[in-house]
Every structure is written in structure tokens, then in C-alpha cells.
Amino acid sequence: MRDIMNKSQLQVEAIHNGTVIDHIPAGQGIKILQLFGLVKNQEKITVGLNLPSQAQGAKDIIKVENVRLSAAQANQLALFAPDATVNLIEDFEVVEKLQLQLPERVEGVFSCPNSNCISHNEPVSSKFKVRAINGQVRFRCSYCEKSFHQDFMTF
The missing domain is CATH 2.30.30.20 (Aspartate carbamoyltransferase regulatory subunit, C-terminal domain)
Structure with a gap:
């Protein structure tokens, strides 16, 4: 019998190319989708809301295929999620991590x-x-x- 309590599973699938916004405070994911107009771009979007997080208790995550956030957009993200991480993905690998700075x-x-x-x-x-x-x-x-x-x- 397999012990599924000891297995860690991905709750949101990996993306081939695009942007992953992780460690969003729970409940802020929808605001971020609105802020960037991500639902208008016709690309595949995976959103996880209220996912378990050791550091935060609960978090949101957004994965957008074929969209790369710029540094300026990442800084706007800091308005709602100052501790979020923004990873740019190519061929299923993280190729760049954007550092967030709150805009003045x-x-x-x-x-x-x-x-x-x-x-x-x-x-x-x-x-x-x-x-x-x-x-x-x-x-x-x-x-x-x-x-x-x-x-x-x-x-």
C-alpha cells in the first residue's frame, strides 16, 4: 500500500514557456490577474488560490504561458505582493528571476x-x-x- 501522505505532489502543472508568479498572498491572485489584464491575452493561464504554503500558511500562484513580464511590470506586482517571486520560464526551466521593488x-x-x-x-x-x-x-x-x-x- 502506498503512503500518499508522504508524497509531495505538484498542485499546478509546469509550463513550457512563460511566467510564474509565486508566493502571492492568498486572495491577491485575482487582483493581479486584473492589474495585468492577463485574461485578455488569449494564452493559457493556470491559477491556484489558497494553496498550502509553509512560509505563508496559504498562497496564490499564477502561471501564464508565452507571456514574459518585464521588470517594470514585476515592480507593479509589488503593490499587492511585495514578497512574490517572478520566474521567467523557457523549455520548462527557470531562466531568470525578477527582483521586485516597490515603485515610488x-x-x-x-x-x-x-x-x-x-x-x-x-x-x-x-x-x-x-x-x-x-x-x-x-x-x-x-x-x-x-x-x-x-x-x-x-x-
């Missing part, structure tokens, strides 16, 4: 959560200063100057 500013990505902000009524692109406070990403609107936790940011 984000422009035209999010809407300001403050409904009274001028960015909702004027033809201007949203602009936020970004910083990490006690491990939490905060956004400060350049127009209304209000600060918001990452959970309040919408596309």
Missing part, C-alpha cells in the same frame, strides 16, 4: 477611492505616491492628498 509612484492604474477627488471630475490621469508602512502598501493621491490602504484601491 503609480500613474493611471487605479481610481482614487475618495469620491470627492478632482480626478473623478477632471480629465486627468490618477497619480499616487507609494510607500510601505509596517509591511503594508499605502497610496497617497497626488490630487486630494488622502492616503489609502492597498485593499481600497480599484482599477
